[in-house]
Amino acid sequence: MDFVFYLFGITGLVSAVGVVAFRNPIHSALALVAALFSTAGIYILLDAEFLAVLEVIIYAGAIMVLFLFVLMCLNIRELKALPQFNKKIRPFAIGITAIFLVDMVYLITKSQFGVGELATGKYTSEQVAAIGSNAKALGQVLYTRYLLPFEAISLLLLVAMIGAILLMKEGLGRK
Amino acid sequence: MVGTKMIETLHTFTSGDFTGLMPEIILCAFVLLISIYDFMSKNKDKEIVSYLTQIGLLATLISVLSLIGDTAAGDKAYVAYNGMFVLDNFAIFLKAVVLMVAVMTVAISHKYNKEAGYESGEYYTLIMFAVLGMMIMVSGGDLISIFVGLELMAIPCYFLTGVFKKDSRSIEAALKYFLMGAFSSAVLAYGISFVYGVIGSTNLEAIASFFDLAVIAKAKAGVGMAVTPEIMSAASAELATRLSNPIFYLVLVLFAAGFGFKIAAAPFHMWCPDVYEGAPTPITGFMSTAVKAASFAIFLRVYATGLFALHVNWAFTLGILSALTMTVGNFLAVTQKSVKRMLAYSSIAHAGYIMMGLVSIGIVTFDGVTLSINRIDDGMASVLFYLVTYAFMNLGPFIIIMMLRTKRNSGEMMADFHGLGKRAPILAALMLLFMFGLTGLPPTGGFIAKYYLFYAAVKANFTWLTIVACVNTAVSAFYYFRLGMVMYMYEPKIDEEINASPKAVHAVLYICVLVTLWIGIFPDKFFEAAKHSLMRLKYLL
Numbered sequence: 001m002d003f004v005f006y007l008f009g010i011t012g013l014v015s016a017v018g019v020v021a022f023r024n025p026i027h028s029a030l031a032l033v034a035a036l037f038s039t040a041g042i043y044i045l046l047d048a049e050f051l052a053v054l055e056v057i058i059y060a061g062a063i064m065v066l067f068l069f070v071l072m073c074l075n076i077r078e079l080k081a082l083p084q085f086n087k088k089i090r091p092f093a094i095g096i097t098a099i100f101l102v103d104m105v106y107l108i109t110k111s112q113f114g115v116g117e118l119a120t121g122k123y124t125s126e127q128v129a130a131i132g133s134n135a136k137a138l139g140q141v142l143y144t145r146y147l148l149p150f151e152a153i154s155l156l157l158l159v160a161m162i163g164a165i166l167l168m169k170e171g172l173g174r175k
Numbered sequence: 176m177v178g179t180k181m182i183e184t185l186h187t188f189t190s191g192d193f194t195g196l197m198p199e200i201i202l203c204a205f206v207l208l209i210s211i212y213d214f215m216s217k218n219k220d221k222e223i224v225s226y227l228t229q230i231g232l233l234a235t236l237i238s239v240l241s242l243i244g245d246t247a248a249g250d251k252a253y254v255a256y257n258g259m260f261v262l263d264n265f266a267i268f269l270k271a272v273v274l275m276v277a278v279m280t281v282a283i284s285h286k287y288n289k290e291a292g293y294e295s296g297e298y299y300t301l302i303m304f305a306v307l308g309m310m311i312m313v314s315g316g317d318l319i320s321i322f323v324g325l326e327l328m329a330i331p332c333y334f335l336t337g338v339f340k341k342d343s344r345s346i347e348a349a350l351k352y353f354l355m356g357a358f359s360s361a362v363l364a365y366g367i368s369f370v371y372g373v374i375g376s377t378n379l380e381a382i383a384s385f386f387d388l389a390v391i392a393k394a395k396a397g398v399g400m401a402v403t404p405e406i407m408s409a410a411s412a413e414l415a416t417r418l419s420n421p422i423f424y425l426v427l428v429l430f431a432a433g434f435g436f437k438i439a440a441a442p443f444h445m446w447c448p449d450v451y452e453g454a455p456t457p458i459t460g461f462m463s464t465a466v467k468a469a470s471f472a473i474f475l476r477v478y479a480t481g482l483f484a485l486h487v488n489w490a491f492t493l494g495i496l497s498a499l500t501m502t503v504g505n506f507l508a509v510t511q512k513s514v515k516r517m518l519a520y521s522s523i524a525h526a527g528y529i530m531m532g533l534v535s536i537g538i539v540t541f542d543g544v545t546l547s548i549n550r551i552d553d554g555m556a557s558v559l560f561y562l563v564t565y566a567f568m569n570l571g572p573f574i575i576i577m578m579l580r581t582k583r584n585s586g587e588m589m590a591d592f593h594g595l596g597k598r599a600p601i602l603a604a605l606m607l608l609f610m611f612g613l614t615g616l617p618p619t620g621g622f623i624a625k626y627y628l629f630y631a632a633v634k635a636n637f638t639w640l641t642i643v644a645c646v647n648t649a650v651s652a653f654y655y656f657r658l659g660m661v662m663y664m665y666e667p668k669i670d671e672e673i674n675a676s677p678k679a680v681h682a683v684l685y686i687c688v689l690v691t692l693w694i695g696i697f698p699d700k701f702f703e704a705a706k707h708s709l710m711r712l713k714y715l716l
Contacts, residue, residue, distance in 0.1 A: 111422035119375030131180040144183040148256040163334035166297040173341035
């Protein structure tokens with residue numbers, strides 16, 4: 001089991017780095033698909049099959065297709081020829097990230113997780129299995145405990161749509 | 176649902192779910208109806224939409240104010256939706272401030288947008304959505320609802336920044352704001368995930384009880400058993416390990432970065448000048464007052480409840496950030512040629528001052544047995560008081576910048592202010608008054624607000640920070656007064672007539688002036704209101 005986890009973890013990380021590092025946007029997009037699949041694999045290891053399926057269908061499926069559509073509308077040769085704007089700050093950025101990474105690894109290995117009274121919660125694999133399926137549990141939790149944030153997120157999606165309409169609207173900016 | 180096994184108990188709506196949330200429901204209804212109206216109407220002039228938006232916001236304001244009586248009697252704060260929503264006097268106070276600023280912003284926007292050729296109904300819809308986000312956020316009783324509210328506030332702001340889409344500055348600002356904002360939100364969410372990993376809940380009450388000795392002892396004793404001295408000492412030991420759990424350092428760093436971005440604290444301030452300069456001026460005013468007030472409020476709510484126990488860990492770091500923020504803001508403001516940009520740097524500096532109040536909310540000591548928390552109520556109240564005062568005295572200058580715009584001049588540059596004392600004596604006098612306020616001179620509210628902050632910081636043993644703040648105030652006086660000198664001692668550079676502004680703009684400007692002076696001359700009532708609302712902060716440690 002551990003081996004599978006590390007396998008997914010490492011492929012996920014490597015492909016995530018690939019997303020930022022590749023110069024060809026199509027390669028980046030494909031690396032992103034790999035990263036999303038690895039995440040889905042980790043979800044399966046955590047007994048969250050439903051999330052894994054969503055990850056593959058929505059992200060790796062629908063959203064990536066949209067990405068690729070947009071990329072096809074662009075001239076990739078031009079994109080590749082664009083100068084990289086962040087070359088000068090690169091050593092600085094890598095330095096800060098490295099320091100932060102070391103700190104984080106140190107702190108996380110030293111820390112204790114799941115120590116609170118509430119930490120042994122009710123969303124364990126056994127409990128979820130007892131009520132039926134993953135999707136069922138997720139639905140129940142979303143519509144009970146997380147009802148208010150759930151509604152707020154629906155407004156958030158509306159805002160994203162209205163905003164996109166605003167930015168694409170004809171006739172704005174003509175004096 | 177009969178016969179179905181449940182992992183959560185079914186949510187039964189109580190009256191509190193609706194009464195406490197009534198302002199949000201009203202605002203939500205208005206925003207949906209107005210956007211449908213705007214979509215259906217053929218009218219290119221959006222004046223009616225602007226009026227409807229003002230009516231909606233005012234109706235919400237009235238319904239917020241009508242809730243004061245309900246929660247005034249102590250612990251009767253509404254906690255609804257499984258602790259996701261908390262309506263205490265603190266939330267009401269902030270909601271009222273945010274709504275007032277929003278009404279004023281909408282009132283001054285119409286002519287400005289029309290003249291620039293960017294008239295659209297979505298502009299008003301997005302402002303209302305941002306306000307809705309702030310209202311959910313300041314009422315958040317759980318890190319999840321706080322986070323969702325924060326996003327609902329931030330995403331409309333990204334769009335509003337880029338509303339002048341043929342202006343390259345506006346688009347650049349929006350893109351920058353969006354990318355960095357998305358990143359900082361991710362950082363905040365990462366921090367929240369660690370809190371969940373350690374505590375098993377993201378609820379502020381649960382975080383507070385995680386560090387509560389009595390709760391730990393009770394859990395150790397088991398249900399219905401007496402707490403013996405042995406159990407008590409075991410609980411103390413447990414509390415000590417919890418307080419020193421290294422993961423909280425990481426959580427605090429991530430939180431400081433996430434929240435610090437929203438309030439534009441150095442070193443997370445880089446976006447601020449570009450965004451404030453590129454955004455339409457009314458939106459700049461809105462962002463530097465309402466958005467900032469709501470973000471600070473949530474900073475205060477999270478740090479004064481659950482994370483208060485870790486005060487020793489975060490106070491010094493935030494103190495350093497505070498000193499850095501005010502110094503960076505003030506020193507960079509000195510060199511600016513654009514008044515709008517100068518005010519952006521000045522707003523960074525003011526974020527630094529307010530953080531000073533944040534670190535002096537109390538002194539927490541752990542002697543190995545019990546955690547003793549000495550709250551400094553004045554410190555907490557000074558943050559709120561400053562936020563209100565700052566909201567009014569910082570909106571004013573932006574309105575004046577807006578009024579100075581002519582056909583050929585933006586009204587944003589120092590040159591526009593040359594000899595303003597001759598061109599428009601009243602505007603120049605009011606601008607000078609606001610500059611007095613921002614420097615912190617009597618008789619404006621700025622003086623009292625700064626006084627309370629400095630006083631609280633000294634009380635909380637942050638004398639060094641107070642000294643830094645005093646030096647910074649002196650520096651800030653230089654550039655605020657230089658503007659005054661430019662207005663009165665220089666000859667006008669621009670011979671264009673200043674356009675007449677609509678009555679609404681004048682009215683809003685005078686409201687800002689009156690409130691700034693009123694707070695300065697009669698601060699007691701405001702300070703008491705701030706203090707009163709804080710003492711009723713739910714889950715306050």
